[in-house]
Amino acid sequence: LNQEILEKANERLANQARPAGSLGMLEPVSARLAAIFGTLDVRLDNKVIVTCAGDHGVTEEGVSLFPQEVTPQMVLNFVNQGASINVLAKHAGARVRVADLGVNFDFDADLPIFHKKIGKGTANFAVVPAMSREDAVRSVEAGIEIVNELLAEGPLEILGTGDMGIGNTTPSSAVIAAFSGIPVDKLTGRGTGIDDAALxxxxxxxxxxxxxxxxxxxxxLDVLAKVGGFEIGGLAGLVIGAAAAGIPVVCDGLIATAGALIACERAPAARNYLFASHRSVEVGHRFMHEHLGVEPLLDLRLRLGEGTGAALAMELLDAATRVLCDIKTFEEVAIVDAQKK
Amino acid sequence: LNQEILEKANERLANQARPAGSLGMLEPVSARLAAIFGTLDVRLDNKVIVTCAGDHGVTEEGVSLFPQEVTPQMVLNFVNQGASINVLAKHAGARVRVADLGVNFDFDADLPIFHKKIGKGTANFAVVPAMSREDAVRSVEAGIEIVNELLAEGPLEILGTGDMGIGNTTPSSAVIAAFSGIPVDKLTGRGTGIDDAALxxxxxxxxxxxxxxxxxxxxxLDVLAKVGGFEIGGLAGLVIGAAAAGIPVVCDGLIATAGALIACERAPAARNYLFASHRSVEVGHRFMHEHLGVEPLLDLRLRLGEGTGAALAMELLDAATRVLCDIKTFEEVAIVDAQKK
Structure with a gap:
């Protein structure tokens, strides 16, 4: 982060013709974006949301309402622009790109997705580790590759991360339990809506x-291999790749944040580039945010994933860039600082 | 509200290719907007934020950090497009219109604002009532007139309300205290940032x-007259006028919500058209929302007013309209509802 620009940004925010601190969370967000880009006039013109998909052997244990078949169906729905993330990304002015990290389905090679399949679903981690350590490394590297491929395509100023994978709140809850040591019953939620017995x-x-x-x-990487998922590894790689390229990254819900957690445990400097979009209904999400030391911008009781919260938060990040740059200072509007004391 | 469309909207939301309820607060918001407009395809193309300004005699008691002179200075700043609300409204695709309900300053008659001055600031309500009952009625009627004048200018699909007035957190806190009976020390905040002694x-x-x-x-109207403010009356009138015209209205912070409170106490049906944009730092704001029975969309620790929270929330309302209309149902994407139970 550019510390000189960070100071200039904070100085400008303090001198704007409004009470100091009155724009709340938008202020530090705007200053951090300025420090990332090294300018007070940040323009997030090229936004991409990458939705990483994968399947999970642990669905054999009856942890989800939906069967694995829904994962590839939703991937095709994303490609056909009919899903929630397509609608909300379009509203935010972001493109949606889908990545197959490990869906249990053979997609046509011509399908316009990132083909990064590590395996056709993880193993059932109730019995054996979800994946080998080698596959854990490969899934993270796949996420980094996706960032590099996106950068090779053209300009990119902000990346959002999202997920699709039936059963994937289970590995995500396991990941935060492994890192935090918090009892599993305190951080496990109902996912798409399971009942008390299934919970x-x-x-x-x-x-x-x-x-x-x-x-x-x-x-x-041990946590990812033993109780994670292929798309969670990919989501970690996206955060590491974006941070390495100096691009801010907005993480979505429980699963995308599990990826961000692995990324920041592995590469703590990535946290400087990370923005938490929202606090989901899933109780484990707040423990992830606490562990990461980040505060989510939105709290709309979302529990969808796909990157939907990231898309909504991108509009706030955009607004924050305008706050810093376009709101005039007392000097600029020739209102002398009339504060009494 | 169109009950038939409300039911159709809820049915469509439940059938979209995503877990039921997974878009949280966006869902009831989208359904209510549909019911207001009588269509599932709501387009909020013409957005206006009206920022009502007024001065307050109670500033004589040292309740604010800033002197009254700042109120007209900020009005001119709004007109010159340099203030926070101009920047955030532009980001939301909304126009800003300023209304003088009672600023202690003679604005040029040619200034492009709504000239609705009831008086040059209220009286100091620590000593005498803030205004007469007649002036309270006139201030509310001025707000209604503004809505009608806006409608005469052209199409309008959503109205945001905002405020400017040095000292106006004091009457706003008094208004919620009067309606709720909650002890004043529990619902009074620091406004622009007063210290412990001033609080x-x-x-x-x-x-x-x-x-x-x-x-x-x-x-x-008795509450408004005795401990309110001219711009608070105008803000109440905006809510009543918008609701009467069948237009949704998004209220901003403590002062705009004090106006909404008076509107909904006077005309309870207005609540159907009211959306709460955000929960501010001012502690009284949450008591207002509880009293109104509304839940704010954002919680970004804003404490600026002007309509800034309303502008940010308009982007979420816009997104909600797309959620309802554009996210495909299971049937539309030919994913059979594969839910196991």
Missing amino acids: ANKIRVIEKALKLHQPDSKDP | ANKIRVIEKALKLHQPDSKDP
């Missing part, structure tokens, strides 16, 4: 997996 | 005024 089962499955595999909280 | 004084001033004037909580 109790989901908690037992995660507890059992953590006990069985003993993921090393000091080794994020 | 204690502000609380004493409001307590004294309520005891002295005994505003009748069953009579919103």
Whole structure:
């Protein structure tokens, strides 16, 4: 981050013709974006949301309402522009790109998606590790590659991360449990809407997996391999890749934030480039934000994923750039600082 | 509200290719907008934010950091497009219109503002009522007139309300105290940033005024007259006028919401058209929302007013209209509802 620009940004915010601090969270957001780009006049003209998809062997344990078949169906829905993320990304002026990190389906090679399949779904981590350490590394590298491929296509000023994968709140809850040590029953939610009995089962499955595999909280790739998912690895790679390229990245819900968590545990400097879009209904999400030390911009009781919260938050980030640059200072409007004391 | 369209909207939301309820607060917002306009395809193409300005005699009691002179200076800043609301309204695709309900300054008659001055600032309500009952009625009627004048100018699909007036968190806190009976020290905040001693004084001033004037909580015009403000009356009129014209209205912070409170106490059906944009830092704001039974969309620690929160929330309302209309149903995307149970 450009510290000189950060100071200039904070100085400008303090001198604008309004009470100091009165634009709340928009102010530090605008200053950080300025520091990332090294200018007070940030323009987020080229926005992309990458929705990473993958399947999960742990669905065998009955942790989700929907069957795995829905994952590829939704990938095709994204490509056909009919899904929630297409609608909200369009509203935010962002393009949607879909990445297959590990869907249990053979997509046509011509399909306009990032073909980064590590495997056709993870293994059932209630029984064996979700993936090998090598595949964990490959999934993160795939995310980094996607950023580089996007940059090779043309300009990119902001990246949003989103997910699709039936059953993927289960590995995401397991990831934050592994890092935080917080009891599983405190951070596990209902995903797409399971009932009390299914929730109790989901908690037992995660507890059992953590006990069985003993993921090393000091080794994020071990956590990813044992209780993560291919798309979660890809989402971690997107954060690392964006940060390495000096591009801000807005993470979406529970799954995208699980990826961000792995990224920031592995490469703590990535946190400087990370913005949390929203606080979802999933209770584990707030523990992730606390662990990351980030504060989400929105709290709309979303629980959809796909990148929908990231798309909505991009509009706020855009607004923040205008706040910093376009609101005039007392000097500029010739209102002398008339504050009494 | 069109109940048939409301039902159709809820049915469509439930059938979209995503988990039921997964777009949280955007869903009821989108359905209510549909019911207001009588169509599932709502287009908020013409957005206006009206910023109502007024001065307050109670500033004599030292309740604000800034002197009254700042009110007209900021009005001129709004007209010159250099203020926070201009920047955020532009981002939201909204026009800003300024209304003088009672600024202590003689504006040039040619200035492109709504000239609706009731008086050159209210009286100091620590000593006498803020205004006569007749002036309270006139201020509300001025707000209604503004809506009608806007409608005469051309199409208008959504109205945002905002305020400018040095000292106006004091009457706003007094208004919610009068309606709710909640102790003044629990609902009074620091406004633009007064210190502990000034806050204690502000609380004493409001307590004294309520005891002295005994505003009748069953009579919103009595509350407005005794402890309100000219711009608060205008803001109430905007809500009543918009609702009467079948136009949704987004209220901003503490002062705009004080106006909305008076509007909905006077004309309860107006609440159907009211959207709360954000929860501000001012503690009284949440009591207003509770009293109104509305839930704000944003919580960004704003405390600026002018309509800035309303502008930001308009982008979410816009997004909500696209959610309802553009996200495809399971049937439309030919994904059979594969839910297991």
